[in-house]
Amino acid sequence: MTDGESVAGLAAELSVPQKAALCLGSDFWHTAPVGEFGIESVMVSDGPHGLRKQPQPGDSPGQYGSVAATCFPTASALASSWDPDLAYEVGAALGAEARAQGIAVVLGPGVNIKRSPLCGRNFEYLSEDPHLAGRMAAAVVAGLQSQQVGGCVKHFAANNQETDRMRVSADVDERALREIYFPAFEHVVTVARPWLVMCAYNKLNGTYASQHRWLLTDVLRGEWGFDGLVVSDWGAVHDRVAALAAGLDLEMPPDLGVSDAAIIDAVAAGDLAEAVLDQAAGRVLRLVQRARQRKPAALDVAGHHALARRAAAQSMVLLKNDGVLPLTGAPGLTVAVIGELARTPRFQGAGSSQVSPTRVDIPVDELAAALPGATIRFAAGYSTAGDDAGSDPGLAAEAVRAATGADVAVVFLGLPPGAESEGFDRAHIDLPEAQTRLVAELASAVPRTPVVAVLCNGAAMATSTWDGAAAAVLECWLAGQAMGGAVADVLTGAVSPSGRLAETIPVRLADCPSYLNFPGEEGHVRYGEGVFVGYRGYDAADRPVAYAFGHGLTYTSFSYRDLRVTQSGSADAGDLAITVRCVVGNTGGRSGREVVQVYVGDPAAAVARPPRELKAFAKISLEPGAEQEVMFGLTVRDLSYWSALHRRWVLEPGEFQIAVGASSRDIRLIQVIDVAGTSPAQPLTGASTLAEWLADPAGGPALRAAMGTGPDGRPGGILGSDELVRMLRQFPLSTLAVFGAGITHEQVESLIAAVT
Ligand code: BGC
Numbered sequence: 119m120t121d122g123e124s125v126a127g128l129a130a131e132l133s134v135p136q137k138a139a140l141c142l143g144s145d146f147w148h149t150a151p152v153g154e155f156g157i158e159s160v161m162v163s164d165g166p167h168g169l170r171k172q173p174q175p176g177d178s179p180g181q182y183g184s185v186a187a188t189c190f191p192t193a194s195a196l197a198s199s200w201d202p203d204l205a206y207e208v209g210a211a212l213g214a215e216a217r218a219q220g221i222a223v224v225l226g227p228g229v230n231i232k233r234s235p236l237c238g239r240n241f242e243y244l245s246e247d248p249h250l251a252g253r254m255a256a257a258v259v260a261g262l263q264s265q266q267v268g269g270c271v272k273h274f275a276a277n278n279q280e281t282d283r284m285r286v287s288a289d290v291d292e293r294a295l296r297e298i299y300f301p302a303f304e305h306v307v308t309v310a311r312p313w314l315v316m317c318a319y320n321k322l323n324g325t326y327a328s329q330h331r332w333l334l335t336d337v338l339r340g341e342w343g344f345d346g347l348v349v350s351d352w353g354a355v356h357d358r359v360a361a362l363a364a365g366l367d368l369e370m371p372p373d374l375g376v377s378d379a380a381i382i383d384a385v386a387a388g389d390l391a392e393a394v395l396d397q398a399a400g401r402v403l404r405l406v407q408r409a410r411q412r413k414p415a416a417l418d419v420a421g422h423h424a425l426a427r428r429a430a431a432q433s434m435v436l437l438k439n440d441g442v443l444p445l446t447g448a449p450g451l452t453v454a455v456i457g458e459l460a461r462t463p464r465f466q467g468a469g470s471s472q473v474s475p476t477r478v479d480i481p482v483d484e485l486a487a488a489l490p491g492a493t494i495r496f497a498a499g500y501s502t503a504g505d506d507a508g509s510d511p512g513l514a515a516e517a518v519r520a521a522t523g524a525d526v527a528v529v530f531l532g533l534p535p536g537a538e539s540e541g542f543d544r545a546h547i548d549l550p551e552a553q554t555r556l557v558a559e560l561a562s563a564v565p566r567t568p569v570v571a572v573l574c575n576g577a578a579m580a581t582s583t584w585d586g587a588a589a590a591v592l593e594c595w596l597a598g599q600a601m602g603g604a605v606a607d608v609l610t611g612a613v614s615p616s617g618r619l620a621e622t623i624p625v626r627l628a629d630c631p632s633y634l635n636f637p638g639e640e641g642h643v644r645y646g647e648g649v650f651v652g653y654r655g656y657d658a659a660d661r662p663v664a665y666a667f668g669h670g671l672t673y674t675s676f677s678y679r680d681l682r683v684t685q686s687g688s689a690d691a692g693d694l695a696i697t698v699r700c701v702v703g704n705t706g707g708r709s710g711r712e713v714v715q716v717y718v719g720d721p722a723a724a725v726a727r728p729p730r731e732l733k734a735f736a737k738i739s740l741e742p743g744a745e746q747e748v749m750f751g752l753t754v755r756d757l758s759y760w761s762a763l764h765r766r767w768v769l770e771p772g773e774f775q776i777a778v779g780a781s782s783r784d785i786r787l788i789q790v791i792d793v794a795g796t797s798p799a800q801p802l803t804g805a806s807t808l809a810e811w812l813a814d815p816a817g818g819p820a821l822r823a824a825m826g827t828g829p830d831g832r833p834g835g836i837l838g839s840d841e842l843v844r845m846l847r848q849f850p851l852s853t854l855a856v857f858g859a860g861i862t863h864e865q866v867e868s869l870i871a872a873v874t
Contacts, residue, residue, distance in 0.1 A: 125407055128155065129400035134392065137399035138381040141362065142372035146352075147172065149368065149402055160409045162270070162349075162370075163219070165212055166226025166242060166258075167192045167466060167598065168473035171219045187215050188422035188599065189466050189473040193227060193254075194576055195433040195595035197244035197620035198670075200713045201737050202257035208429055209261020209269070211422050216267040218417040222409035223268035223314055226471070229255045229302040230277050230318075232577070232621050233651055234636040238280040238543045241467040241576025241596050245620035246652030247667065248298055249732045252305030259310035266412040268313030268405065271306045273351055275299055275333060276645075277318035280543045281637035284353070287321035290645040293725075296760035296767075297649045300337070307342045313408060314347045317366060319354045326361075328354045334365030347401040352470075359384040367398040419476045423600055427479070430597035430604035432711075435617035436671040437581070437591040442526060442568045444611025444673055451492040454520040454567065455482045456499045456560070457530030457553075464502070464532055464574045465601045469540025479602030481530065481572075488606040495520040500552040502534045509552030514559055521564040528609065529557060529588075532574030543637055547580045547627050554584040561587035572605060582625045582664045593617075611673060616711035616737070618670035618781065622653050625664050631655025653782045654728035668715050668732070668781035674706030674742065678714075678786035683776045689754050689769045689795030696752040700778050700787055704740035711739045714748050717782060718756055719775040724797075725759055730775075730782055752776075757793060764798050771795035802873050804852030804866050808843070811851055816873045821851075824865050835860025 129137065136152050144150040144159055151159040164170040169187035190196070190208050199205070216224050228239070232246040244251040259269035276288035276299050290299060306312055317334060318327040327333060328350050338344045349368040355361050358369060358377035369377055384390035436443070445453065460482040466473060486494045497520035498513050521527040531553045538544055548554070560569055568589035573579065576596045585591050592615070594605055607613040624630055631647040631654075638644060650658050653667035681700045687693035698716055714737075717730035734750035757774055758767040771794055779785035802810065802817045811817040826834035836842040836859050846854065855863045 125400050125403045128403055129396045131155070132399060134382055134385050134395065135378065137395050138378040140399040140402045141368060141381065141395065142374065142377050143368065143370045144372065146371045149406065150372075157403065157406055160222035160406055161220060162223040162225055163216065163221045164226070164470045165216070165224040165473075166228055166471050168475070169212065169215045169219060169221065169224065170471065170473055171221060184474050185219060186474050186476045187219075188419070188426055189475040190426050191430045191433050191598040191601075192241045192466055192471070192576060192596040193244045194241045194620065195597045196429060197250060197254050198435050198593075198595060198617040199429065199432040199737075200250065200618050200620070200735055201432055202253050204429055204432055205254045205257035206261040207425060209258035210264050211261075211425050212258075213262040213265025213267040214415050215417060215422065216262075217265055217412055217415040220414075221267065222405070222412065223270055224262055225270045225272065225316065227255045227258045227269070228272050229306060230273060231299055231302070231651060233278040233645070234630055234632045235547050235578040235621070235624065235627070236544045236636060237278055237577070238538055239467075239469070239540050240578075240621070241538060242471050242540070244302070246622065247620070247732050248301035250620055250735070252302035255302055256306045256310040259306055259312045263310070263313065265415075266408070268408065269310065270314035270316050270349065271303060271312045272316035273318035273327075274303055274315050274338070275318055275327060276322050277320050277327075279637045279643065280541055282641070284319045285321070285641060286638060287324050287642045288645065289323055289642050291648060291762065292765070293760045293762050294645055294648045294651075298651050304342050307338065307344045312346060313405060314349050315344060316349050316351055317354055319351050326354070326356055328366050329357060329360045329364045331364040339365065347405050359390050362398055363390060363394060367401045423477060426598045427600035427603045427607070430594070430601050431607045431613040433595060433597060433617045434604065434608050434615055435593040435619055435669070436608070436615040437593050437623070437665050437669070438585060438588065439590040439671050440568075442570060442589040443592075443609060445489065445526060445609050447489050447491050447610065449491040451489065452495065452524045453485065453489060453492050454495045454497065454517075454524040454527040455485055455530070456497050456517045456520060456527055456556075457572075458498045458500060458502045459530035459532050459574050460528070460572075461496065461498065462502065463601055464535055464596065465598050466596050467539060467576045468535060471540070475599035478599050481602035481605050484602040484606040485528065485609065488610045488612065495524060499529070499556050500550070509555060514556050517556060518559060518563045521560050521567045524567050526570060527560055527564070527567050528570045528572060529560065530572045530574065531557070533576070533579070538576045544577070547578060547624070549579060549584070557584045557587050570609070572609075574601070578621050578623045580626065580664070581623055585664075611708075614673045614708060614710045615670065616672060616713070618668050618713045619665055620667070622656055622663050622667045623665040624656070625662055629656070629661050629663070631659075650728060654731065657729045657782065658726075663783070666781045666783035668713070668779075669784065670713070670781075672710040672712070674704055674708045674710035676710070676712045676740070676780065677703045677705045678778060679703075681776070681778055681787035681789050683789045683791050685791065685793070689771065689793055692754060694754045694793070696756075696776070696791070698734070698750040698752060698776055698778065699747055701745055701747050702738060702740070703745035704742050707742050709739065709741045711737055712780065713737045715779055715781065716750050716752070717777040717779070717785070718752065719777065720757065720759075720770065720772075721775060722772060723759065723770055725761070727759055730777060730785075732782070761798070763800065768798055769793070769795050770797055803870060805850045807848050807850055808854060809847035812847075814873070817869070820869050820872050824869055825860060
């Protein structure tokens, strides 16, 4: 195959066995070559946060490790930067490393929604909010593909837990799919045009994602226009022919001798149209062709480590600060650095995204380097060995000694490596008891030394049980190999913290909207909370949270003023454009970055809607005293809900709240706008209720006319009594006819004929 040769044309020249072979990999990481036609194989590799190229052929479980690569902040960290430009840079660096290693496709990013804080892979996913997840993931893919390396958005769809992930049926109503679980995929596919989409392991509403035609073909290709390759998650294929027919092009890893034989037999028996095989094989050829544009690159170890440090610092979220931070480098300062995690940092999660880092910054060393005039006293405080890292009274006593007389105790806390990983979900959201006990002990034994808690964990953890004893809390997530340097940058104020929560930190696990429906049972997990995922659910139930979605402090303060929301175009014509403008100022004494967030609410809707939904955001930098006008655009879709009744997006005319703020619970400005439009007509039938008939612009007058007028001039029949109307308003019209409530079956029939 030459570069210019038509891929479709070539697919037609191949034999059925050659095409079947192309639709399977040749081994764990490679597509199949077709030597006769000069088609080489290309290598794919994991790497949402850093490349995991396995050097040993056939090393499927990864026991020989992977080649050294920069370990960038994991997705939960990167998303907390709320900075798509930064995500683009990280994507481009990943792409460059892939080029250096001869990799054609990086298997990421993962955009599954954090439905529960328990999901073991939450560190690999971006957010509980689809808008934020979609924007950040699209930027990563755009960065990757700027290097002519393919992005592969995964896992499509509704893979929101690890428990039984290979089989469980995620039972999700279409509205929740359309509003919560699809939009991040949809945005990445339509805007960043990834080369690949990876299907999920699980079933969606009873059908394996790998065999789900509506998912892989009707929605993904038909509605969103995806023109790339659909690859299976590793081992997600159960019936190769059904998967091919549903739209799954490439099976990885290949079930050699089984899947290819099944395809060949199905074509021979007429059970699978050869055109379907041609199309899938053609897409694999297109991938090979695209990969040829990639030029080799050298690995920029130092440059990428510096980027990893910058990205980590931008991603850290300052949850709480009574003023103890930033630490000054005042001569004579004594800093107790406590916690095994300060010496043995945890900076990435386990499983298929695990990277062999090029180097690792040690937080305690980096802090010492950043505070040259200070005395640093280190104490481990606890051990991280074992699953629920053990408490050791000796280690705790040593920590108390180190903190005694110190100006500040920087206490590194977090989950031990065995606590969160691909492959299983967490059982709770608590820190190991040894660590919370240590915080309490420090607070009571050394009350004059303020505790700054530094958290290293991949997903939301409960803080309310212990953070009252901390003067400041910095959430670092799993921030990659340069976490140590980045944490020193933020603690000392060399970098002002600017991360914001991409997931709510609940007070208690039991408060989570998905709590009663996670992780399901008997092969099914029912997404019973519907669209009320994350802050949408906490806000709708008005439930307290520890730290709200979008929250994050800085070392300065910001003011918001002059919200102006204007409309042009019209909802009915589909070109409604809403412009949101406001002025944000830095009112503090240091430069800083603010994340301006725009939430939309529809207070009087026909369906239950979350009070606030994020629809736009911008991260801006301001010097002290400076102001900036920030502008956002919203569309019809941003105001609409997915109607299960009409099976489409519906914009209800009327009032909408446009709220601008610094978090989902720190709204600074609100403007109510009136949006004109026509609600979709709901066809009236005999099953439509009295209330629906009366509310309908044609049905109401027709029904009133049919009921006539009473002797007193009031409406006839039951319509003359407000009390009866109230009582019977939920009755279908045909049931009223059965009751003989002033209307006959014949009248119902002619009313229907009159209004349809
Ligand atoms: C994971 C994918 C990963 C693949 C290849 C699967 O188990 O779910 O995210 O890309 O393995 O390692």
